[in-house]
Amino acid sequence: xxxxxxxxxxxxxxxDLLAPALEAPGPQPPVVVDCTLGLGGHSEALLAAFxxxxxxxxxxxxxxxxxxxxRLAPYGDRAELVHAVYDELPEVLxxxxxPKVQGILFDLGVSSMQLDEADRGFAYAQDAxxxxxxxxxxxxxxxxxxxxxxxxxxxxxxxxxxxEKQAKRIVSAVVRERExxxxxxxxxxxxxIRDSLPQAAKRTGGNPAKxxxxxxxxxxxxxxxxxxxxxxAAVRSLAVGGRIAVLSYHSLEDRxxxxxxxxxxxxxxxxxxxxxxxxYQPRLKLLTRGAELPTEEEVAENxxxxxxxxxxxxxxxxxxx
Numbered sequence: 001x002x003x004x005x006x007x008x009x010x011x012x013x014x015x016d017l018l019a020p021a022l023e024a025p026g027p028q029p030p031v032v033v034d035c036t037l038g039l040g041g042h043s044e045a046l047l048a049a050f051x052x053x054x055x056x057x058x059x060x061x062x063x064x065x066x067x068x069x070x071r072l073a074p075y076g077d078r079a080e081l082v083h084a085v086y087d088e089l090p091e092v093l094x095x096x097x098x099p100k101v102q103g104i105l106f107d108l109g110v111s112s113m114q115l116d117e118a119d120r121g122f123a124y125a126q127d128a129x130x131x132x133x134x135x136x137x138x139x140x141x142x143x144x145x146x147x148x149x150x151x152x153x154x155x156x157x158x159x160x161x162x163x164e165k166q167a168k169r170i171v172s173a174v175v176r177e178r179e180x181x182x183x184x185x186x187x188x189x190x191x192x193i194r195d196s197l198p199q200a201a202k203r204t205g206g207n208p209a210k211x212x213x214x215x216x217x218x219x220x221x222x223x224x225x226x227x228x229x230x231x232x233a234a235v236r237s238l239a240v241g242g243r244i245a246v247l248s249y250h251s252l253e254d255r256x257x258x259x260x261x262x263x264x265x266x267x268x269x270x271x272x273x274x275x276x277x278x279x280y281q282p283r284l285k286l287l288t289r290g291a292e293l294p295t296e297e298e299v300a301e302n303x304x305x306x307x308x309x310x311x312x313x314x315x316x317x318x319x320x321x
Contacts, residue, residue, distance in 0.1 A: 007302040008041035009107065010294050010310050014245045015049050017287055017312040018103040021243040022050040029054050032103035033093075035086035035234065040068030042105055047075045053103075055079045056096065058086050060135040060221075085135070087230040089237055100239035106246040108227070108253050127187035132213075132220045142216040146189070147182040151175050161224065161252065162215030169196045170212060186213075214250065224252060231260040235284065238315040243287065245312045254291055254309045261286060261313045278317070287312035 008014075022030045030053045034043045037059035047055055055078060059065050065081050072079045084092050086106065093101065130143035146154070151171050158167035173196040174183070183189055190209040197208050218224055234244055248254040264284030269276045291309035299306045 007304075008045060009247055009302065009305045009308045010292070010298065011042065011045055013292065013310060014042060014105055014247070015045060017245045017310075018046070018105065018243050019049070021102045021241055021314070022046075022053050024102070024241060026102075030102035031056060031098055032105070033058070033089065033101050033234075033237075034105050034107075035089060035230065036105075036107045037068050037081065038064055038107065040071040042107055043068065043079065044071055044075075046103075046105070047072065047078060053078070056092065056098070056101070057081050058084045058089065058092060060085045062135070062137065085226055085230075087226045087233060089230065090233050093237055100242065101237055102239055102242045104234045104238060104242070104244040106230075106234070106244075106248075108223075108246070108248045127185055130183055130186055130189065130216075132217045134221050139220065142220050143183050145216055145219055146174055147178050157219045158212055158215045160215075161218040162211035162213075163251070164211040164215060166197050169198075172196070218252075224256065227253060227256055231257055235260065235264055235313070235315070236319060240315050240318055242315045243312060244315075245287075245310065248291075248309050248311075249307045254311070257311050258291070261311060264313065281317060283315065283317045283319070284313045285316045287314055 018032065022032055024030070030050065032046050032050065032053050032055055034046065034055060034057040037043055037057040040057070043055055043057050046053065055072075055075070057068065057072075057079065059068070059081075060083070062083060065083055069081055072081070080096065082092050089104075093099070129141075130146065131141040133139055133141055145157075149157070154171045154174065155167045158164040158170060164170065170193055173192050174189075177183070177188075177192055189212070190207075193209045193212055231246070238244060246257045248257055261284060265282045265286050267276060267280060267282055269280035273280075288311050291311050293310075294305040294308050
């Protein structure tokens with residue numbers, strides 16, 4: 001599979017956000033973590049842009065690690081690739097003997113490789129087995145979720161993770177159809193969603209299956225649960241002066257990142273204190289005003305950049321002991 005198809009989203013802006021932390025002089029080479037390696041586009045750019053930096057890159061997908069490993073081979077031992085989910089960052093750093101890091105990047109959502117590999121079942125535009133696991137060595141696939149979850153639980157998932165207003169209609173159709181024959185492939189599910197939606201709902205927001213596929217993918221991979229642990233853990237892993245940049249692709253992810261950053265940047269002192277003790281002062285400084293969006297030019301070049309939202313923060317105070 002060609003790696004040229006993979007265009008990293010908002011690449012220059014990510015590098016600019018992390019640069020002050022990775023270019024600052026220090027006794028040791030700076031360490032930057034790419035928590036979502038994918039095909040290695042962001043990682044390669046980080047290694048090229050910051051020649052003294054050491055990279056630690058995580059991915060739960062073994063095929064991504066293999067392909068990115070080939071791409072990053074020229075950088076030798078400056079790049080350490082680890083098979084792990086990004087909420088395991090503290091354990092990974094502990095194992096590698098790295099107490100704190102200077103930069104962290106998250107590029108959330110599905111990697112280009114997973115979307116482009118037809119047999120992974122992430123894309124609704126082509127027929128494929130309903131799998132959607134980012135790590136194919138563990139867990140249950142999307143077909144099993146569709147075929148075995150109680151109707152109420154399926155409705156909850158579609159509403160919570162897909163923000164799908166027609167969740168009840170879709171689930172009623174799924175339950176009716178799965179009794180005749182279990183779901184195995186994506187085309188049948190796409191067709192069923194099209195047939196069960198009212199005309200008005202089909203006319204808005206692209207492919208009508210998009211929200212259901214997003215919801216199944218988030219459920220199969222535990223994405224929001226993992227992210228809820230991962231972002232606070234990443235903030236704790238930053239050295240003072242260290243920076244974090246997070247790219248998200250739907251409002252649920254972005255809201256979670258926003259909440260963690262806002263909490264870190266808040267003054268937590270009780271009202272009325274004449275002097276705010278250090279333990280109540282903000283731990284983070286926000287580097288982006290709200291979420292930054294890709295430029296029109298970038299979206300024209302890379303349609304996968306369209307929903308991207310970028311937020312950055314800098315560590316300005318150590319954790320309390």
